[in-house]
Amino acid sequence: MDLKSKLARLNGVGPGGRAPAKPSVNVVPEGQVPAGDGMLEGSPPPAADSGGRNVHSASPASDAASTSSVPRWNVGGAGVTAATASRTNDGTRSTAPESSAGTEPSRPQDPRIAHLRQMLADWSQRQETSSARRAQAPAPAPPGPLPVEARSTTFGTVHVSERLLAPEHHHGSAPLAGALDVEGELVASLALQAELAGVDFQRMLFLDTETTGLAGGTGTVPFLVGLAWFEGRSLRVHQLFLRRLGEESPMLRVLSERMAQSSCLVTFNGKSFDWPLLRTRFVLNRVPTPAELPHLDLLHCARRVFKHRGSGARLVHMEETVLGHRRIGDVDGALIPDLYFRFLRGGDGSALTPVLEHNVNDLLLLAALLGELVRRFRAGGTGASVPASEDPRDLLGFAGVALRARDYARAQAFAQAAAAGDKGAVGVEALALASRLSRKAGDPAAAATHLHQALHSARGFQAATLHLELTKLYEHALKDLPRALQHARLSAAAELPEDHQRRVARLEGRLARLARAWPLDLAGRPQRSDA
Numbered sequence: 001m002d003l004k005s006k007l008a009r010l011n012g013v014g015p016g017g018r019a020p021a022k023p024s025v026n027v028v029p030e031g032q033v034p035a036g037d038g039m040l041e042g043s044p045p046p047a048a049d050s051g052g053r054n055v056h057s058a059s060p061a062s063d064a065a066s067t068s069s070v071p072r073w074n075v076g077g078a079g080v081t082a083a084t085a086s087r088t089n090d091g092t093r094s095t096a097p098e099s100s101a102g103t104e105p106s107r108p109q110d111p112r113i114a115h116l117r118q119m120l121a122d123w124s125q126r127q128e129t130s131s132a133r134r135a136q137a138p139a140p141a142p143p144g145p146l147p148v149e150a151r152s153t154t155f156g157t158v159h160v161s162e163r164l165l166a167p168e169h170h171h172g173s174a175p176l177a178g179a180l181d182v183e184g185e186l187v188a189s190l191a192l193q194a195e196l197a198g199v200d201f202q203r204m205l206f207l208d209t210e211t212t213g214l215a216g217g218t219g220t221v222p223f224l225v226g227l228a229w230f231e232g233r234s235l236r237v238h239q240l241f242l243r244r245l246g247e248e249s250p251m252l253r254v255l256s257e258r259m260a261q262s263s264c265l266v267t268f269n270g271k272s273f274d275w276p277l278l279r280t281r282f283v284l285n286r287v288p289t290p291a292e293l294p295h296l297d298l299l300h301c302a303r304r305v306f307k308h309r310g311s312g313a314r315l316v317h318m319e320e321t322v323l324g325h326r327r328i329g330d331v332d333g334a335l336i337p338d339l340y341f342r343f344l345r346g347g348d349g350s351a352l353t354p355v356l357e358h359n360v361n362d363l364l365l366l367a368a369l370l371g372e373l374v375r376r377f378r379a380g381g382t383g384a385s386v387p388a389s390e391d392p393r394d395l396l397g398f399a400g401v402a403l404r405a406r407d408y409a410r411a412q413a414f415a416q417a418a419a420a421g422d423k424g425a426v427g428v429e430a431l432a433l434a435s436r437l438s439r440k441a442g443d444p445a446a447a448a449t450h451l452h453q454a455l456h457s458a459r460g461f462q463a464a465t466l467h468l469e470l471t472k473l474y475e476h477a478l479k480d481l482p483r484a485l486q487h488a489r490l491s492a493a494a495e496l497p498e499d500h501q502r503r504v505a506r507l508e509g510r511l512a513r514l515a516r517a518w519p520l521d522l523a524g525r526p527q528r529s530d531a
Contacts, residue, residue, distance in 0.1 A: 008272060089232060146349030148241045152283050152291035156250035159241040161356055167233035169360075171368035172325030177233045178371025179204070186374050189405035196264070199294050203231050205262035208362040209274045210355060213337040222277060225255055225341050226359040228367065229262065235367060237360055237383075240463050245344070249285050256282075256290040264294040266366055268315050271297040294499045298369055302402050305373065308393035308426060322372060331358050363431070380410040393424035396430050403433065412437045419453075428462055435469065444477035471503070481511050 034376040082157035148159040167177050180202060188197040210224035219388035223242040230234055238258075240251045255278070259265075267274050275295065302318055309321070319325050331339070331354040343352055377398055379386050386395060415437065418430035431454035438446040451470050458466050468491035487505040492500050 008152055023530070031032070075466075086531055101270060103338055146241070146343070146475060147353055148239070153250060153254060155253040156247075157244050158250045158336040161239040161241065163237050163500060164231070164361075165235045165237065165364075169235065172319065172323030174323050174368035174372040176235050176364060176367045176371070177230075178375060179231060179367040180230060180369060180371075182374040183378075186377055187296065187370075189407055190305075190377050190401060191296055192300075192304075192401070192404055193294075193296070195294050196296060200263045202230065202294075203261070203263040204266050205259060205264070205293075206266045206363050206366045207270060208359060208366065209277065210336055210340075210359050211277065221248070222274075222281065224355065225251060225278070226363050227255070227258055228363040229258075229361065235364075237363055238357060239359060241356075248281055249287055252278075252282055252285055252287045256287065259290045259293060262293060264296060266296045266298065266370060266371075268362070268366060269297065269299040270300075271295055271300075296370075298366060298373070301373055301401075302369070304404075305394060305397040308396050308429075315365060318369060319361075319373060322364070323368055325365075325368075327361060330361070333358070352527065371519075373498060374434060377410075380413040386413055386417035388421065390417070390421070392418040392426050392430070395421065395427055396433070399430065399433055403437065408437055412441075423457055425457075425462065428458045428466075432466065435473075439473070439477070444473055447472055448478065461493050464491050467491040468494040471507075481507060481514070485511060 043318050076326070116183060138262060146159075148161045150157050151160050165176060169176050182201050184197045184199050184201065187199070187201070188194055193387065206226075206228040208226045209222040210226070212221045212223060214220060221242070225240040227238045228241070229238075230236075240254060242251060260414075265275065280291055306318070306322070316327065316330070319327070336355050336358070339351055339355055343349060370525075376390070376394070379390075380402065395414045395418035399411045399418060401409035402414060412434060415434040417428045419434060421426045421427070421429070431450045434456075435447040435450035438444070440449060448470065451473070455463060455466050467487040471484050471486040471491055474480040485504070488504050488507055491503075495503070
C-alpha cells in the first residue's frame with residue numbers, strides 16, 4: 001500500500017476499517033437531533049423538557065436560531081457544524097468550539113495522518129529535485145552499432161574488433177614492447193616453471209576472456225575472446241565477439257589457428273579459469289582442441305612477488321599500484337554478463353563498447369606487467385645493483401621467489417636491499433631470509449650476524465622466532481652451548497611448552513656434563529715443571 005492509500009484509509013473510518021467510496025453527508029433539519037450516534041464521543045447527553053423533547057441549550061430560542069441558520073452535518077459518524085469546520089495550516093481538519101453551550105467537542109486528530117502527509121510532502125520534493133537533476137544532466141550518447149565487423153573465413157563468419165598499437169605505446173609507466181625483452185631463464189625462475197626457459201617469447205600469445213558469468217559446467221559461455229600478439233615491436237589486439245549463442249564454432253577455430261602459430265600462452269588466472277573454460281567449449285562444439293602450449297599465468301607470479309603488500313593480487317589493483325595506471329569509466333566486471341544478455345534481447349550494441357575496452361585494457365596490462373616483472377627481477381642479478389627506490393615489500397617478494405628458484409645470489413641481493421630499505425617487520429623478515437641464505441652458503445657467522453641485526457627491531461613472536469633460530473645456529477653450527485642456552489630461554493613463545501622445556505633441559509644437561517668433564521680433563525693432564 002502506498003502513502004496516498006494509507007492517508008485515505010486513515011482519513012476514513014480509522015485503523016482497520018474501510019474508507020467509504022463517497023463520504024455521506026446528512027443534513028439535520030431544524031430543531032431535530034441527528035439519528036443514531038450523532039454526538040461526538042464524550043459529549044454530554046441532551047437535556048429533556050417537560051414534553052420529553054431533547055433540547056441542546058437552556059434557551060430554545062437561541063438553539064432554534066443557531067440551527068435554522070447553520071446546517072448540521074454528520075460526517076463519518078461525528079456531528080460537526082459548518083461554522084466550526086475548518087482546516088489547519090498543515091491541511092488537517094479541525095473543529096473549533098462554538099460559542100454556544102451545546103457545542104460538541106472536536107474529534108482527536110490521528111498523529112499518523114500528519115506523519116503520512118509529511119512523508120508525502122518529502123517524497124514530492126525528492127521527485128522534483130530528481131527531475132531537476134535529470135534535466136541538467138547531459139544527454140546520453142545516441143544509440144549506435146556494436147564496434148565489431150563481420151569477416152568471412154574458411155570456417156564461417158566471425159565478428160572481430162582489431163587495433164594495432166605502436167612500439168612506443170605505454171600502459172601506465174611500462175612500455176608494452178618491454179615484454180619482448182624478457183629472457184626465458186628469468187621468466188622460468190619468476191614463474192617457477194622450468195619448461196618456460198626455452199620458449200621463444202617473440203611469439204607469445206596474450207589471452208583474456210569475458211564470459212556470461214560463473215554458472216559452471218556448460219552454463220558459462222565466453223562471448224568475447226581477447227587475443228594480442230606482437231608484430232615486430234607493435235602489439236596487435238584481436239577480439240573475437242559472439243553475436244549469438246550457438247555460433248561459437250567459427251570463433252573457436254580462429255582461436256585454434258592463432259594458437260598453432262604461437263609459442264606460449266600468457267594469461268592472468270588463465271590456468272584456473274580461461275583455458276579450462278575454452279577447452280570445454282572446444283569439446284562441446286565438437287571442434288578439435290588445439291595442442292597444449294606452455295602457459296605463463298601472471299597471477300601466480302604476482303601473488304608471490306606482491307604478497308607482502310597485504311592487498312591481494314587483483315588485476316586492476318596490480319595495474320594501479322605497480323604500473324600507475326588508473327582506468328577512467330571502466331565497466332564493473334560484475335555487470336558485464338547482464339550487459340551481454342541485454343544485447344542478446346535486442347538492446348543497443350553500443351552499450352557493449354565499454355566491455356570491449358575493458359578487455360583491451362586487460363590485454364595491455366598482461367604485456368606491460370610481464371615486462372615490468374622481468375625488468376625488476378633482472379635488477380638483482382650478479383653485478384647489478386637493486387635500485388634504492390624499489391618498494392622493500394616487493395624486494396622481499398623477489399627474494400623469496402629467487403630462493404625458491406635456487407638462485408641464491410639473486411635472493412641474497414634482494415634480501416639485503418629489502419633490509420636496508422625497511423627497519424620494521426619487512427626488514428626483520430628480510431634479515432631472517434638473508435641469514436638462511438648465508439647458512440646455505442656455509443657461512444654460519446654471517447647468518448648469526450643477520451639474526452642479531454634483526455633482533456634490534458623485532459618484537460613479540462617475531463623476536464622469539466629469531467631467538468629460536470639463533471639457538472639452533474649456536475648449538476649445531478657454531479658449537480657455542482652457553483649462548484645457545486641463553487637464546488633458548490628467550491624463545492618460549494616460538495614453540496610448544498613441552499618442546500621448549502625439552503630444548504632447555506637438553507642444553508642444560510649438555511652444559512652440566514661438560515662442566516663435570518672439564519675438571520677431570522685438567523686432572524689428567526701432566527703437571528708443568530718449573531725446571
